[in-house]
Amino acid sequence: GVSISGYSITANVYNCIISDNYGYLGAGISAGSIATTVTNCIFINNTATYRGGGIYAPGGCVTTITNSIFWGNEAEFIKYAQIFVWKGVYADICRVTYCDVQGGYHEHMGDTTWENNIETNPLFTNPGNGDYHLLAGSPCIDAGDPDFVAKLGETDLEGKRPRLLDGDGNGSTIVDMGVYEFTTLPYIAHTPRVFRFFCLEDGENPDDQILTISNSGVGTLNWQIDETCSWLSVSSDSGSSIEEADNITLSVDITGLTSGDYSCELTILDPYATNNPQTVEVILYVTGPIIEPSKLDIDFETDEGGPNPDDQILTISNSGGGTLNWQIDEACSWLSVSPDSGSSTGEFDDVTLSVDITGLTSGYHNYQLAISDPCAINNPQIIEVTLHIAEILHIPNDEYPTIQSAIDAAPIGAKIIVADGVYMGSGNRDIDFNGKTITVKSANGPENCIIDSQGTENEPHRGFYFHNGENDKSILDGFTIKNGCTSAGGGILCDSSSPMITNCTIVENAALVQFSNNGGGICCLNSSATINNCIITKNIAQPKGGGIYCSNSEGVTITNCTITDNHAIDTPTSPPPNPEPPIPGPIPIQIPTKSIGGGIYCASGTTIRDTIVTGNLAYDGAGIYCGSRITVENCTIYG
Known part of the structure; x- marks a missing residue:
């Protein structure tokens, strides 16, 4: 047994x-x-x-x-x-x-x-x-x-x-x-015990469902269904069963019903059944209008003393049933909406949001825009509207003689505009954003605004050092960064920070300490930095990532960049495995034997889009070396 x-x-x-x-x-x-x-x-x-x-x-x-x-x-x-x-x-x-x-x-x-x-x-x-x-x-x-x-x-x-x-x-x-x-009587067996129907107000009737009735006892079950629900009908209200199962179709008609929850009970009867009567619960859910805005956050940005920001469009639709009769409650002195009311049975209504900054000070201004319809099941919907008027600091000047002094004084959201020139020395190298969400921007582009770090192996310096949790609202825009020399990130180091670096030229920088984190131009450690529309050229690293080095950095994005003539080296005197042909490029070194990633070294998830990678040099992965997941889209990689 x-x-x-x-x-x-x-x-x-x-x-x-x-x-x-x-x-x-x-x-x-x-x-x-x-x-x-x-x-x-x-x-x-x-x-x-x-x-x-x-x-x-x-x-x-x-x-x-x-x-x-x-x-x-x-x-x-x-x-x-x-x-x-x-x-x-x-x-x-x-x-x-x-x-x-x-x-x-x-x-x-x-x-x-x-x-x-x-x-x-x-x-x-x-x-x-x-x-x-x-x-x-x-x-x-x-x-x-x-x-x-x-x-x-x-x-x-x-x-x-x-x-x-x-x-x-x-x-x-x-x-x-x-x-x-043991039983000598019929027994009413039925399944399921609860029915739930779902539909939209003014929409189609929900699909039919099946009630199964059978006799789990002995003899003949003579069943009847008692229902008095105006919106529910059954295909048969009586029948008999010895052992076979009877299937009864339940149908719902929502004509005239508004949104809400409706319920009724079906009663299955046989006075001779041992468990007479049995009830079946039927619940109907009619969904009314649902306010569906295209976005819940809208951001406007402009500069102090500048023009009003461009208008923005908010789309409102009804993703539920019936008719959505929406209204916008707007009582903000600097914000206007047009139109401020409308109706939707599913179509999209465009609402224009306009801002007037007259009389407003620099900083952040916030307003909660309410979209309402008392009949909507998610009434109201709140749209967070933020207006940022950036305070502008022009440097250098008597108050802020260096870039760092202006950053130290800048409020959150400020823009620091740096005049044309070559910037060197203390306060104009090893520049630290201090974790601030600010923009540091050249007045007239990287050709006219140069950060010369003047770094050497004995006196290391770089252009910028991000290490205080900066994010994509910490923006570096429009500089040439050159002559940096450190152990990692000769031009820029992003350590546990994810700034946006855009419209910059990173040129002739070096990271020369072997067995360290490298990246002659840019080094990203535990970072999701955005590098956009940059030229990264003639940088060297010993031995990884002549142009860019990424490690423990899921989410680094490199877009629309040119990465050219960067070298990853072993030592400046590494002998070539074959002396011919001569080494291309501007840096007079021999072909490395153990170096990795001349243009880009990736040891973590990196995305590279619309980028040219050409003329870079390394023993392994002259253009791109990947030791982990990487996404490369619409790129040119050659030479």
Whole structure:
């Protein structure tokens, strides 16, 4: 039959027929030394050549047996044929309740609790042919544990009748002993118990759904459906079933219904069914208008003393049902909207937002724009409108003689405009944004505004050092950065910062400490920097990333750049593997033997778009060396 063994586990045997097995000990179940629970089972015609024809519990565990029948089992000694519990040093603790046990209790049952059991023929329908249904008048009908609670949807072994039925018709629903529930009446079985329909106001009716009704009892189920719901109809309101299932179509008509939740109950009736009546819940969800703005944040930007920012368009539509009648509550002195109301059944309405900065000071101005419709299910929707008027600092001047002094004084959001010239020395190299979201911009482009770092191996300097969590609103725009020399990021180092570097020329910088992080032009460490429309040329690194070096930097984006004539080297005197042809490029060094990534070195996820990579030099990956995931789109890589 079943042998149960192991440690620190439990076994549950439920709704099983265990019959016609043979064994030495425990022909039906040998419980081993673990806790075993047996519920609503039948043990019949099992034979043990020694003891425990039905169950053998050898000791050291807890065995619980409930609502079960032990009949016709055999063993060497007849009194041990049904249940044998070891009675010794490791006595088993056994609890037998609400069971029908042939021969009843005997003295060799260990430490056994024996309560509410019977020892009467269970009156099976045809046990000789394996039919263990209970006959009318069986002592096992409604004789199980009265406190037994069935799980939702739980059935007997056949899967047709619920686990709890009033089998003897006395008005009390009590579980039967054994695997089958007894009934002489039809039983209303139906599925599902709850229907949910979803639709849009003024939209199409929801799809039909199917209710299945069947008879899980005996005889004929003559069912009727009682429903008085104006928006619900059924394909058939009556029928009969012996064993077959009847499928009834439920249809919904939403004509005239506004948005909201509607519910009603169907009642399934048969006065002769043991579980008459049964109810089915039907819920209809009619979705009304939904305010769908094209964006929830709108940003305007302009400079102090400059023109009004360009108008912006906000699109409003209805992604729900019915008609959206929207209005915009706008009471802001510097913001106007047109139109401020409209309606939508799904089409898109464009609203123009305009800003007038007259009389406003520099800084950030904020307003919450409310789009409302009392009938919308997501009323209201709030649009965050931000106006940034950048304070302008022109340098150099008497107050701010260096770029760094202007950055130190600049408020958040300011723009620092740097005049034409060559900037050198303290305050104009190793420039630090200090984590500020500001823009540092040349007045007339990189050809006219030069940061000369004057770095050497003995006195290292670079142009810019981002290391205070700067983001894409920390903008460096329009500089030539040259003559930097450091161990990493000769021109620019981005360490745990992700600025935007745009319209810059990074030229003739070096990162020359072997085994360090490199990047002659730019080094990105733990960064998602944006490098846009830049020329990166004639930089060197020892040995990785002559132009750009990226490591631990998921999200670095290089767009519309030219990366040319950069070199990754071992040492300035590395011998060439082949002296011919001569080395191209402006830097007079030999071909490296162990260097990597002449143009770009990627050790983390990097995206390169619309970029030219040409004339770079390295032993491995002269143009681009990739040691991880990389995306390259619309690029030219040659030479």
